Amino acid sequence: MKKTAVIPVIALLLVTGCSTAEAKSDSGPSTAPETTKPASPAAAETVVEDPEQKACLELLGTGGKGPLYQAISVVRFSDGTYSLGGSSETSRLNTDVQAIAKNAPQDMVPALSELSTALDGTGPAAARSFDPFAWSGAVTELLARCAPFEADDEAAPLAPGLAAEGISTVYPGYPLLVNAASVDYRVAAWFERRLVDGRLVALAPGLYAPYDPNIPDLQTYYVSTSVAGDGAMKRTVFPDSGAAASWSGVRAGTEEP
DSSP: OOOOOBOOOOOOOOOOOOOOOHHHOOOSSOSSSOOOOOOOOOOOOOBBBOOOHHHHHHHHHHHOSHHHHHHHHEEEEEEEEEEEOOOTTHHHHHHHHHHHHHOGGGGGGGHHHHHHHHSSSSSHHHHHOOOHHHHHHHHHHEEEEHHGGGGOOOOOOOOOOOOOHHHHSSSSTTTEEEEEGSSSSSHEEEEEEESSSSSEEETTTTEEOOHHHHHGGGGGGGGGGEEEEHHHHHHHTTTTTTTTTTETTOOOOOOOE
C-alpha cells in the first residue's frame, strides 16, 4: 500500500547580478546575469494528505500495535457477555484516540468518541454506562474505513510441517468457503470493502482471506498477503506475517467445523 506523504514546498529565491538601480545606470550593453524571479505562491505545488487516511494511519500504527488494535483488546466478548480489561496504559490510549479525533473527518468523530468509552475508566461505574452494541458498531465502522490504508503483509511461508496441501490433516475441514456474516464481527468489518461476493476462505479456525471467484483453488490462499483473524492462529500458519489485522479470541465462525 502506498502512503501519502506531506511534502512542504519551499520557494528558493536565487538572486544574483546587479541591482535594478545599477542596471539602469549602465549605458553599455548589459552583461549582468539575469535575476531569477521568486516563484509565485500560485506556482508552488502542495500535496495535501487526506484527513481520513491520516487518521486511519495513526489509528492502525505499525505491526498491529496502533491505538485501534489496542482499544479493541481492552474489551473481551465471550458467549454473549463482555468484560473491560483496562490497564495502566488505558488512560494514555484514550488520550491518543481523542487526539486523533481532533483532526479526523467530522463523520469519523462519533465512532472515535464511542471507541473512547471503553477507555474512559474501567471500574464498575464505567461498566454500567458502557454500551457493547454501540461500541462494537463503532469498531466495525473504523475497521471497515481503515482497512484500505493498512499495509499488506509480505507473503510469508507456512510454518514448518504445515504444507498447504496437508492443512486439512492439521485442521480437518479446512480450507472452505464461508459467508462473511458467519465470522467474528472484527474480521467481517476488516474485509467489508474488499469482498467480491460476500465470502471468505477460512484457512484455519479463526483465520481468513478474502475470496476471489476467479481463483477457485482454495489451497492457493495459504500464501495470501491479506490474511486476518485470530492472532495466535496467524502466528502459527503465517509465522512471519506480523500482527496487523489480527485480534485475540477470534473463534471459528458458525459455518466452520
